Amino acid sequence: MAERVTQEPDRQEREAQAATSAVPSAGSDGQPVALQTEAHGQKPAAGTREAIYDLDDVGVTYGSVPAVREVTFPIYQHEITALIGPSGCGKSTLIRCLNRMNDLIPAASVTGKVSYHGQNLYDDEIDPVQVRKHIGMVFQKPNPFPKTIYDNIAFGPRVLGMDGNMDEIVESALRRGALWDEVKDRLKTNAFGMSGGQQQRLCIARALATSPDVILMDEPCSALDPISTGRIEDLMLELKENYSIVIVTHNMQQAARVSDRTAFFIVDLKGEESHRIGHLVELSPTEKIFTNPDDQRTEDYVTGKFG
Amino acid sequence: MSAVPEAGLSRKVVERASSGQRTKDLMFRLALLFSVSVGFVVLAALVLDVMIDGASRVSLDFITSFPSRISPESTGVKSALIGTIYLMVLCAVFIVPVGVATAVYLEEYANRDSRLSRLIEVNIQNLAAVPSVVYGILGLAFIVRGPLGLGPVLLAGALTLGLLVLPVVIIVSREAIRAVPSSIREGSLALGATQWQTIWKQVLPGALPGIATGVILALSRAIGETAPLLVIGAATFARFNPEGITDRFTAMPLAIFEFISDADTEFRAAGAAAIIVLLALLVVMNAGAIFLRNRYERKW
Amino acid sequence: MEATSAGATGAPRPDLYRTRTRRSTGEAAIRYALLAAALVSVLTTTGIVFSLLEETVVFFGDVGVGEFLSGTKWTPLAGGESQSFGVVPLVFDTLYLTGIGLLVAIPFGIGSAIYLSEYASPRVRRILKPVLEVLSGVPTIVFGYFALTFVTPEILKGLGLEVGSFNALSAGLVLGVLVLPTIATVADDALTAVPGSLREGAFGLGASRMQVSVRVVLPAALSGVVAALVLGASRAVGETVIILVAGGQKADLTLDPTVAMQNMAAFIAAASRADIPTSGPEYGAIFAVGTTLFVMTLVLNAISIRFVRKYRQVYE
Numbered sequence: 056m057a058e059r060v061t062q063e064p065d066r067q068e069r070e071a072q073a074a075t076s077a078v079p080s081a082g083s084d085g086q087p088v089a090l091q092t093e094a095h096g097q098k099p100a101a102g103t104r105e106a107i108y109d110l111d112d113v114g115v116t117y118g119s120v121p122a123v124r125e126v127t128f129p130i131y132q133h134e135i136t137a138l139i140g141p142s143g144c145g146k147s148t149l150i151r152c153l154n155r156m157n158d159l160i161p162a163a164s165v166t167g168k169v170s171y172h173g174q175n176l177y178d179d180e181i182d183p184v185q186v187r188k189h190i191g192m193v194f195q196k197p198n199p200f201p202k203t204i205y206d207n208i209a210f211g212p213r214v215l216g217m218d219g220n221m222d223e224i225v226e227s228a229l230r231r232g233a234l235w236d237e238v239k240d241r242l243k244t245n246a247f248g249m250s251g252g253q254q255q256r257l258c259i260a261r262a263l264a265t266s267p268d269v270i271l272m273d274e275p276c277s278a279l280d281p282i283s284t285g286r287i288e289d290l291m292l293e294l295k296e297n298y299s300i301v302i303v304t305h306n307m308q309q310a311a312r313v314s315d316r317t318a319f320f321i322v323d324l325k326g327e328e329s330h331r332i333g334h335l336v337e338l339s340p341t342e343k344i345f346t347n348p349d350d351q352r353t354e355d356y357v358t359g360k361f362g
Numbered sequence: 363m364s365a366v367p368e369a370g371l372s373r374k375v376v377e378r379a380s381s382g383q384r385t386k387d388l389m390f391r392l393a394l395l396f397s398v399s400v401g402f403v404v405l406a407a408l409v410l411d412v413m414i415d416g417a418s419r420v421s422l423d424f425i426t427s428f429p430s431r432i433s434p435e436s437t438g439v440k441s442a443l444i445g446t447i448y449l450m451v452l453c454a455v456f457i458v459p460v461g462v463a464t465a466v467y468l469e470e471y472a473n474r475d476s477r478l479s480r481l482i483e484v485n486i487q488n489l490a491a492v493p494s495v496v497y498g499i500l501g502l503a504f505i506v507r508g509p510l511g512l513g514p515v516l517l518a519g520a521l522t523l524g525l526l527v528l529p530v531v532i533i534v535s536r537e538a539i540r541a542v543p544s545s546i547r548e549g550s551l552a553l554g555a556t557q558w559q560t561i562w563k564q565v566l567p568g569a570l571p572g573i574a575t576g577v578i579l580a581l582s583r584a585i586g587e588t589a590p591l592l593v594i595g596a597a598t599f600a601r602f603n604p605e606g607i608t609d610r611f612t613a614m615p616l617a618i619f620e621f622i623s624d625a626d627t628e629f630r631a632a633g634a635a636a637i638i639v640l641l642a643l644l645v646v647m648n649a650g651a652i653f654l655r656n657r658y659e660r661k662w
Numbered sequence: 663m664e665a666t667s668a669g670a671t672g673a674p675r676p677d678l679y680r681t682r683t684r685r686s687t688g689e690a691a692i693r694y695a696l697l698a699a700a701l702v703s704v705l706t707t708t709g710i711v712f713s714l715l716e717e718t719v720v721f722f723g724d725v726g727v728g729e730f731l732s733g734t735k736w737t738p739l740a741g742g743e744s745q746s747f748g749v750v751p752l753v754f755d756t757l758y759l760t761g762i763g764l765l766v767a768i769p770f771g772i773g774s775a776i777y778l779s780e781y782a783s784p785r786v787r788r789i790l791k792p793v794l795e796v797l798s799g800v801p802t803i804v805f806g807y808f809a810l811t812f813v814t815p816e817i818l819k820g821l822g823l824e825v826g827s828f829n830a831l832s833a834g835l836v837l838g839v840l841v842l843p844t845i846a847t848v849a850d851d852a853l854t855a856v857p858g859s860l861r862e863g864a865f866g867l868g869a870s871r872m873q874v875s876v877r878v879v880l881p882a883a884l885s886g887v888v889a890a891l892v893l894g895a896s897r898a899v900g901e902t903v904i905i906l907v908a909g910g911q912k913a914d915l916t917l918d919p920t921v922a923m924q925n926m927a928a929f930i931a932a933a934s935r936a937d938i939p940t941s942g943p944e945y946g947a948i949f950a951v952g953t954t955l956f957v958m959t960l961v962l963n964a965i966s967i968r969f970v971r972k973y974r975q976v977y978e
Contacts, residue, residue, distance in 0.1 A: 156552065159544075161473060174678055182680040188554030189678070198545035200564060211553035214563065258549070265553055383870055390872040394781060397773025398790060400766075401846070404839045405797050408804065411812045463699030471693055472700075486703050491893075491963035492956065493900025495927040496710060499952045502934065503713030525706050532703070556685060558692045579799075586801030589902035589927065593934045615803045615903075622807055622907060630811055637804050644799065 104131040107269065107299055108153065113167035115148050115157065122148045123333040126167070128318055135291060135300040137310035137341065140320030141356070145333025146303045147195075149320075150271050152176075153301060154190040155183040188215060191262030192271040196278050197254035199246035199261075204229075204238050207246045207257055211265035224264060232260025233290045252283025259290065263298075270294065272302040276309065288313050307357060310341065317344040319353045412641070416634025424635055428601040429617060434628035439636050441600040442617035445516070446585050446643070448604055449613055452520035453527070453584050458577055460524075461531030462566075465573075468532075469539045470561055490529040497526040498593025506594045514595035517607040522590050527580040534579065538572025539565060571658035578651040582644050588615035614640045714953045721946025730950060736913045738947040739936055747947060749954060752913040755830070756925035756955075759905060760898040762834025763841060767894050770838075771845030772887065778846070779853035780875045791847065798843035806907030809836040814908065823920060828910030830923035836908065837898050845894040852886020852973055853879055889969035896962035900955060902927035926955040 106129035114124040123145025130136045130153075138146040148157070155176055157163040169176045176186055200207050208225045217224065225242070229235040234256045238249070246257055255275060262270055272291075276284040291300055291313050304310050310317050318338040322331050337350050348354050427438025464482075472479035501522030505512055512518040542565050550560040566573075592598075597612040598620035604611040614636060621633030680686065722730070725747045733748015740746075774794065778787055814832040818825045825831060856879050864878045880887065902925075910922020911932055924932070930948050938944040 154552065156548065159548065159551070171678070176678070180680055181678050182686070184551075184554060184556050184686075185678045185680075187552055192548075192552035194545060194548060194552075196545060198543075198549040200546060200549065201568060210550070210563070211555070214550075214553065214555040214559045261549075261553065387870045387872045390876075391781065394773050394777035397770040398777045400770045401774060401794055401797050401839070401842055405793070405800075407812065408800070408808045411808060412804070415811065460699045460702050463696045464703060467693075467696035467700040471696060482700050482704060485707050487967060488960065488963055489703055489706060491896055491959055491966075492710065493902070493927055493959055495900065495902045495930045496714075496952055496956050496959075498934070499930065499949065500706070500710045500713050503717070503949075504709050507940075508713070525702075528703060528706070556689050558689050582799065586799075586803070588801070588803045589906075589931050592902075592906075592931045595934065615801055618803050618807065619903070619907070622810060630807075633807060634811075637807060640801065641804070644801070648796075648799070 104134065106130060107132045107172060108301075109168070109170040109173075111168040111170065113149070113152060113165065113169055115145065115152060115163060115165050117160065118162040121330055121332045123320075126335045128335060128338040130299065130301060131316065132299050133295055133297075134315040135295050135302060135313050137314035137317045138301065138303045138320060139305065139307060139310045139317055139356075140333065140336075141322055142305060143331050143333065144320035144322040146318075146320050147273055148333070150273050150301060150303045153269070153271055154187050154192055155181075156187075156192060158183050188265060189267055190269045190271060191265065191267035193255070193258050193262055193273070193275045195274045197251055197258050199249070199254050199257055201245070201247060203243050204246050204249070204257060205242040207261050208264045211261060215265055217265070228260045228264035231263045231294070232256050233286065233293070234260050250283070252279050252286060255279060255283065255287060256290065259287070259294075263294075267298065269299045269301065272300065274303050274305065276304070276306070284309070307345075311345050314341045317341045319344060319348070319350075319356065321352055321356075409641075412634045412637050415631055416636075416638050419631050419635035420638050424632075425639060429599055429620070431599065434626065434632055437621075437629065437632050439614065439617050439639060441603050442612045442614045442636070443639065444603045445600070445611040445613040446640075448516055448607075448611065449520050449523060450581050450585050452516060452607060453524045454577065454581060456520060456524040457528055457531045457580060461528055461577070461580075462535050462573060464528075464532045465535035465539055466561055466566070469536050470557070470565065486529050486532055490533070493589075494526055494587055495589040495593060497522055498590035500525065501590055501594040512608065514597070514610060515608045516604050516611045518594055519591055519596055519611060519613070520607075522594055523584040523587055526587065526590060527584045530580040530583060531573075531576055534576025535569070535573045538569035538576065541572060542568040571654050575651045575655050578647050578654070582647045582651075585613070586615060586640065586644065588619055591616055592619070614643075710956065714949055714956055717946050717949035718953045721943055721950045724943040724946060725950075734915055738944055739933060739938065745944075747943065747950075749951065751915045752924065752926055752929060752951065753954065754915055755913045755923040756899060756927075758917075758919075759830055759834045759837060759909065759923055759925050760895055762831065762919065763837035763898045764891070764895060766835055766838025767842045767845050767898070768891060771842045771890070771894065772849055774842070774846035775849035775853055775887070775890070776875050776880070778850045780871065780879060791850070794843040794846055798840075798847075802840060802901060802903045803907070805836050805840050806904045809833055809904055809908035825920040826910070826922055828908060828922040829920050830909060831919040833905050833909035833923070834919065837901055837904055840901065840904065841894040841897045844897055845890045848890035848893055849883075849887045852883040852890065855886065855973065856882045883973060885969040886973035889966045889973070892962050892966035892969065896959050896966065899925070899962065900927055900959050901925070902931050906931050926951045930955070 108130035110126050110128050110130075113126040115122045126149060138150060140146050148163075151157045152165050152169050153171075153176075157165060165177050171186070171190070174181065200210060202210070205225055208228050209221050212219075212221065212224050226235060226239075229238060234253065237253060238257075246254065249257060255278075259270070259272075259275075276287055279287070288309065291302070294300060295315075302310075302314065316338060317340075319336045320333050321336050322333045324331060336352055337344070337348060339348065343349075344353060345357050348357065354360075423436075424438050425443055426440050427436060428440050429442070430437040464486075468479060468482065472482070501518060504510060505518045505521050506514050510518070546564050546568060547560055550564045551557070555563070591613055596616055597610055598616040600610065600612040602610075618633050618636045618640065621629045621636060624630075730747050730749050732750065733746060734750045735746040735748045736751040737744055737746045778790060782790060809832045810827075813836055814825060814827060814829060818829070818832055823831070860878055860882055861874050864874045869878070905923070905925045905928040909924055909928060911924055911928075912922055913924045913929070914921070916923075929951055933944065933948045936944075
């Protein structure tokens with residue numbers, strides 16, 4: 056746990072900022088007190104978990120083409136929530152709403168409410184840069200920067216102006232990313248020289264270095280071999296002790312192996328122009344989804360009848 | 363476009379693919395080869411012609427002596443070479459920030475469909491096609507006289523040439539910026555970096571080799587330009603070096619122009635020698651650009 | 663930003679709201695600074711138009727628009743009675759010189775393009791294309807020197823032609839070589855954009871490479887090739903120094919390529935160096951001719967952009 060100490064000042068500072076913020080947040084009244092007292096890093100008893108996200112009737116359209124509609128579900132702290140469904144069901148689109156990465160696509164527009172700790176992320180007053188500071192993301196294809204391993208990790212802390220010994224921050228992040236032992240002797244070599252699996256773990260470690268609260272993973276293993284995939288799944292299980300994780304995957308086994316809760320999406324044709332629009336079928340504990348789902352379509356999908 | 367002449371390739375053609383057709387094919391091929399060789403033959407002839415006329419005049423004395431109106435044997439290009447180097451540096455100071463900033467704005471900030479960015483884009487396209495002599499008129503009316511009123515000095519020359527080659531820098535820089543994969547931007551933004559931090563620390567370093575190549579190409583075009591400098595009234599003959607950016611100046615193309623326009627054709631050898639000096643400078647710059655491209659260009 | 667301990671160790675409720683930090687103000691400032699830089703190019707165009715029009719309007723006060731556009735005698739720098747501002751000969755000479763240039767540049771430029779895109783192996787292409795680009799990077803003053811000291815005395819006179827030391831033929835031919843690479847590279851881009859499937863279809867019918875090139879690829883890329891030609895023409899129309907050095911200093915209405923000719927750009931350069939008062943119509947003529955040249959190249963450029971768009975629409 057030694058490495059956790061190094062991130063403590065940053066966390067405190069952030070809280071201090073939050074406490075002194077002049078702008079009262081819209082959802083502050085509805086925020087349960089329990090959340091404030093829940094010890095960070097301590098696994099709360101099952102069933103008493105707090106929702107960090109509350110999605111309320113969320114829809115995304117690209118230009119005039121709808122991609123996903125009417126999504127309502129909560130995401131709980133210190134859990135792994137998997138989003139599964141056939142391709143085109145909007146699960147990748149949806150996960151990109153959770154840290155406002157959709158902003159990068161000018162034509163994308165989001166309706167409904169994506170509440171994060173009671174604050175609607177799509178409020179006019181919300182700063183997407185602040186959002187992404189708290190909510191890290193790992194992408195489908197490993198995307199290390201064309202820099203050294205060290206600089207890849209240090210990039211986030213540097214741009215955020217984090218205090219502390221950079222060497223320690225880097226080491227701590229690489230340890231948490233289960234990569235330290237493999238790369239500690241070549242921190243100053245280019246990250247492009249790593250294997251695909253190592254690159255992806257580097258990207259995870261890079262996200263951890265800025266001490267986020269949530270990590271979003273958009274099909275993080277789709278470009279990796281089974282062994283690398285296994286290592287990343289192990290890593291995810293370790294990380295959920297301290298972080299909340301949302302993962303998009305089209306690998307059902309992966310969802311079954313790692314996630315606590317699974318949201319199943321489906322795509323259907325809508326309207327005269329037959330747009331393919333995704334929507335949520337059900338969100339349940341993973342075990343239930345795979346053994347005794349509420350919806351027939353979920354059962355058909357997980358048993359391989361379609362998709 | 364839709365009427366791709368498949369009809370022209372009717373059966374008749376196919377059946378006649380005989381010896382007549384083969385001769386025609388061969389002739390066509392030879393004609394094409396001849397076409398390609400025209401460019402090369404002229405390039406070779408041009409270089410040879412200049413070498414034969416001027417090589418014997420190129421010497422250290424030639425580049426360290428001021429020009430002379432009387433003696434073709436002792437004339438030199440000192441003031442012109444220094445003027446050209448000053449122009450190049452000043453021009454770079456102007457076009458690098460403005461050109462790269464424009465490219466960054468258009469690629470990273472502007473909404474592609476907004477009227478403003480379309481206006482800017484069409485405008486740059488058109489500017490790239492405006493004859494250089496017209497930039498000379500702009501320089502004359504706006505920079506040398508008129509609002510800025512600088513007179514025909516180094517700064518005026520550098521600004522005029524800078525405006526002339528700015529589209530080159532913008533176009534090449536945009537390509538280089540576009541070549542940086544969006545996954546790099548996403549990775550950076552997802553870590554909480556601001557847009558500018560992402561551009562400054564990830565996009566621009568990735569685009570740097572391409573941008574540098576573009577800047578060198580633009581500068582090599584700028585220092586070869588004659589017409590705009592003639593129009594703004596820069597000296598073609600100067601027995602002095604510019605000492606500051608508000609001093610009068612001359613430049614290599616102008617010195618060449620002066621040498622070869624002289625009624626005394628004895629000066630043409632000096633003109634050829636000056637051309638050799640200018641071409642050597644351009645070769646060094648282009649070699650630098652190629653080196654940069656090969657050494658640092660990233661395969662994403 | 664004092665890091666006062668917040669005491670609570672619970673999961674934070676992060677502050678995600680926009681605040682006016684130095685970071686966010688900086689971001690906004692940078693955006694405007696970049697926009698300002700982007701506007702430099704718009705200002706350049708505005709500046710060009712203003713600088714041309716201001717003096718042109720004054721000029722047309724002295725010399726009527728009709729006299730300028732329809733007069734057939736162009737002697738603006740001559741004194742007294744013989745001074746005349748009819749731009750027709752100057753425009754004619756400009757087009758005539760461009761025409762000679764295009765006679766060289768079109769066949770050889772398109773021939774080069776076809777060779778590069780349809781015949782050359784990738785390796786040969788990788789060598790040939792940069793050399794063509796080198797040719798287009800040679801300063802035009804060097805081409806001027808070449809026309810004046812080699813093409814006129816060695817080639818034209820060598821062939822027994824009775825040409826003056828300044829003549830349209832030499833200047834025009836070298837002008838053609840100058841724009842050849844432009845035409846070749848732009849046309850090559852258009853030809854290579856034609857999808858391979860079209861070629862394969864024709865080869866499948868038993869067509870020879872020549873037939874494929876001339877009857878399938880060239881027509882399919884026609885708008886792109888036309889764009890290349892127009893671009894080349896626009897460059898030839900605006901070229902200054904070759905004509906100034908090798909073409910001569912007077913513009914007459916003549917079809918004789920062996921005598922001196924001047925184009926609009928060369929007139930601008932020559933007149934701006936001449937010892938003329940900055941208030942008279944001689945000075946204004948520089949701007950009036952500049953305006954004419956600017957409009958001509960603008961039109962040519964607009965046409966070429968049109969054609970480029972057309973072929974991009976088809977294949978991209």
